[in-house]
Amino acid sequence: xxxxxxxxxxxxxxxxxxxxxxxxxxxxxxxxxxxxxxxxxxxxxxxxxxxxxxxxxxxxxxxxxxxxxxxxxxxxxxxxxxxxxxxxxxxxxxxxxxxxxxxxxxxxxxxxxxxxxxxxxxxxxxxxxxxxxxxxxxxxxxxxxxxxxxxxxxxxxxxxxxxxxxxxxxxxxxxxxxxxxxxxxxxxxxxxxxxxxxxxxxxxxxxxxxxxxxxxxxxxxxxxxxxxxxxxxxxxxxxxxxxxxxxxxxxxxxxxxxxxxxxxxxxxxxxxxxxxxxxxxxxxxxxxxxxxxxxxxxxxxxxxxxxxxxxxxxxxxxxxxxxxxxxxxxxxxxxxxxxxxxxxxxx
Amino acid sequence: xxxxxxxxxxxxxxxxxxxxxxxxxxxxxxxxxxxxxxxxxxxxxxxxxxxxxxxxxxxxxxxxxxxxxxxxxxxxxxxxxxxxxxxxxxxxxxxxxxxxxxxxxxxxxxxxxxxxxxxxxxxxxxxxxxxxxxxxxxxxxxxxxxxxxxxxxxxxxxxxxxxxxxxxxxxxxxxxxxxxxxxxxxxxxxxxxxxxxxxxxxxxxxxxxxxxxxxxxxxxxxxxxxxxxxxxxxxxxxxxxxxxxxxxxxxxxxxxxxxxxxxxxxxxxxxxxxxxxxxxxxxxxxxxxxxxxxxxxxxxxxxxxxxxxxxxxxxxxxxxxxxxxxxxxxxxxxxxxxxxxxxxxxx
Numbered sequence: 001x002x003x004x005x006x007x008x009x010x011x012x013x014x015x016x017x018x019x020x021x022x023x024x025x026x027x028x029x030x031x032x033x034x035x036x037x038x039x040x041x042x043x044x045x046x047x048x049x050x051x052x053x054x055x056x057x058x059x060x061x062x063x064x065x066x067x068x069x070x071x072x073x074x075x076x077x078x079x080x081x082x083x084x085x086x087x088x089x090x091x092x093x094x095x096x097x098x099x100x101x102x103x104x105x106x107x108x109x110x111x112x113x114x115x116x117x118x119x120x121x122x123x124x125x126x127x128x129x130x131x132x133x134x135x136x137x138x139x140x141x142x143x144x145x146x147x148x149x150x151x152x153x154x155x156x157x158x159x160x161x162x163x164x165x166x167x168x169x170x171x172x173x174x175x176x177x178x179x180x181x182x183x184x185x186x187x188x189x190x191x192x193x194x195x196x197x198x199x200x201x202x203x204x205x206x207x208x209x210x211x212x213x214x215x216x217x218x219x220x221x222x223x224x225x226x227x228x229x230x231x232x233x234x235x236x237x238x239x240x241x242x243x244x245x246x247x248x249x250x251x252x253x254x255x256x257x258x259x260x261x262x263x264x265x266x267x268x269x270x271x272x273x274x275x276x277x278x279x280x281x282x283x284x285x286x287x288x289x290x291x292x293x294x295x296x297x298x299x300x301x302x303x304x305x306x307x308x309x310x311x312x313x314x315x316x317x318x319x320x321x322x323x324x325x326x327x328x329x330x331x332x333x334x335x336x337x338x339x340x341x342x343x344x345x346x347x
Numbered sequence: 348x349x350x351x352x353x354x355x356x357x358x359x360x361x362x363x364x365x366x367x368x369x370x371x372x373x374x375x376x377x378x379x380x381x382x383x384x385x386x387x388x389x390x391x392x393x394x395x396x397x398x399x400x401x402x403x404x405x406x407x408x409x410x411x412x413x414x415x416x417x418x419x420x421x422x423x424x425x426x427x428x429x430x431x432x433x434x435x436x437x438x439x440x441x442x443x444x445x446x447x448x449x450x451x452x453x454x455x456x457x458x459x460x461x462x463x464x465x466x467x468x469x470x471x472x473x474x475x476x477x478x479x480x481x482x483x484x485x486x487x488x489x490x491x492x493x494x495x496x497x498x499x500x501x502x503x504x505x506x507x508x509x510x511x512x513x514x515x516x517x518x519x520x521x522x523x524x525x526x527x528x529x530x531x532x533x534x535x536x537x538x539x540x541x542x543x544x545x546x547x548x549x550x551x552x553x554x555x556x557x558x559x560x561x562x563x564x565x566x567x568x569x570x571x572x573x574x575x576x577x578x579x580x581x582x583x584x585x586x587x588x589x590x591x592x593x594x595x596x597x598x599x600x601x602x603x604x605x606x607x608x609x610x611x612x613x614x615x616x617x618x619x620x621x622x623x624x625x626x627x628x629x630x631x632x633x634x635x636x637x638x639x640x641x642x643x644x645x646x647x648x649x650x651x652x653x654x655x656x657x658x659x660x661x662x663x664x665x666x667x668x669x670x671x672x673x674x675x676x677x678x679x680x681x682x683x684x685x686x687x688x689x690x691x692x693x694x
Contacts, residue, residue, distance in 0.1 A: 215585025238562025268611025
């Protein structure tokens with residue numbers, strides 16, 4: 001059975017090349033994929049012409065409009081009705097595609113996806129979730145920037161969605177869910193995280209709630225799912241990326257600085273290559289917008305074809321694992337559980 | 348002229364050994380230092396007996412009381428009037444010491460220091476500031492956890508204090524100050540950071556305000572001073588530390604995993620040692636509580652003697668550079684500037 005994914009061919013720093021080549025790369029491991037491409041046919045068509053295998057599985061819809069990387073999300077949502085990004089989302093809404101993937105403007109993608117697909121029953125706000133590498137095992141972190149300010153309701157809903165994501169996408173049997181805080185004691189942190197913790201502790205959800213974790217716990221694998229507001233999550237993600245880039249750069253400089261460094265590097269290279277592969281950000285590319293009636297995946301704007309193919313794989317996995325349906329089921333349980341244990345904890 | 352520093356001999360995972368040895372190490376480069384040590388003489392005295400050079404410059408005050416690492420700050424502040432931590436702060440208040448250094452409970456130290464020393468004129472809340480290594484140059488980051496929630500007034504005051512810190516301690520002639528946000532566009536982020544940015548832009552302070560920076564900019568040296576609330580700052584600091592530890596661990600594993608890795612490591616070791624020294628967290632140990640009538644420096648609880656000596660050096664530098672006095676001067680300028688340009692920007 002084929003699985004149809006809508007692609008915003010014009011989103012990303014190196015679009016449409018990375019989109020077309022990424023789709024081709026994704027197809028190699030997943031022959032059941034089909035693509036609806038939306039973009040400027042004058043540039044997309046010649047790329048497809050060079051890849052007959054991909055072209056046979058692509059339907060290209062022409063649009064001359066694309067959302068600029070620096071467009072204000074509110075403006076893009078209002079004026080971008082015929083953009084490649086919007087048409088990809090519309091295809092999900094219409095049922096023509098099972099998921100949409102874009103490497104374009106994050107805010108515009110979130111705004112359009114929320115407007116067109118609407119949030120799931122019981123979900124007030126969608127969240128951006130991604131998988132980060134850690135020393136022991138990958139960790140799901142959300143929200144990464146969709147919601148600057150969050151209520152405890154939002155955080156509880158993010159916890160439910162993140163737990164499902166970890167279970168179905170990373171196959172963690174019983175994911176440990178934690179709230180990001182600045183101390184592990186119950187009295188630390190702001191009111192919102194403390195109220196969210198109280199609700200997750202009291203609720204009769206099947207979530208394995210591990211309380212609070214601190215920043216360094218994100219990377220040491222103390223939890224399978226780390227929940228936070230979009231401001232903190234976005235800063236955390238980018239600090240982690242920045243620190244990783246700093247280390248990689250400094251390590252490269254150290255090896256290059258002396259002849260012994262250069263020789264040692266040549267000898268140790270295979271081992272270092274394994275390390276590089278392990279933390280290759282392209283392997284972890286593809287952030288999901290959780291909580292919408294439909295699967296939308298955001299690729300890093302600066303990624304290459306390999307990275308874009310990872311985002312396509314994430315989208316396909318989310319569809320195959322019926323992630324949206326499972327979140328709806330869990331939210332039903334949360335709604336049923338709330339009158340019993342939860343209200344008492346916050347009154 | 349001698350410079351007297353009060354030391355909490357009992358604070359830290361490996362106190363009092365690291366405190367005594369750290370003081371001895373600090374003394375080697377700075378013979379003008381004198382120390383007031385507060386702690387349990389039954390354990391401190393024998394350590395001093397082995398270091399006659401240090402002992403000649405130390406006055407030990409006995410107290411059997413110490414603040415536990417896991418004590419609730421509010422309880423420690425109320426019940427710890429005779430603790431080694433409190434006595435060290437009291438010595439600053441009484442003018443017997445120019446600064447206090449402790450590797451003990453951060454919350455208790457902040458609570459006691461604020462209670463005893465009070466905030467500077469014009470400063471509503473003190474902040475914790477530290478210096479982090481980046482690819483290009485060290486960066487001052489604050490607040491790192493003193494204030495979970497911050498108003499725009501707090502953030503503006505932190506900007507003023509951080510700018511002085513960068514100028515006097517890192518000798519940056521004209522530090523570039525930025526607010527941490529999740530995007531560099533003016534419309535991004537929460538209301539508080541946007542209002543703080545508007546005030547910093549409008550104010551007639553002499554600060555070189557660079558607008559917003561994102562998480563990855565902290566480590567790439569885009570700003571000399573990065574200002575944020577204590578929740579975000581604490582998470583950011585610990586995420587950076589965790590990511591660094593993850594890389595260091597993974598790198599060690601990679602070198603150890605094959606014989607080529609081990610051989611390459613041996614050959615490249617001098618270059619890698621330089622790198623390790625560059626990012627050695629002990630070199631950056633010593634977070635200052637900015638905004639109080641007196642210098643208080645917090646050492647990492649898990650540090651060793653070398654790390655503790657760095658914290659002592661930070662305290663001595665802060666005193667020598669008259670940091671507190673300079674912050675008072677800048678706050679006077681801010682107060683004078685406010686009626687002109689600042690109020691208009693927030694009305």
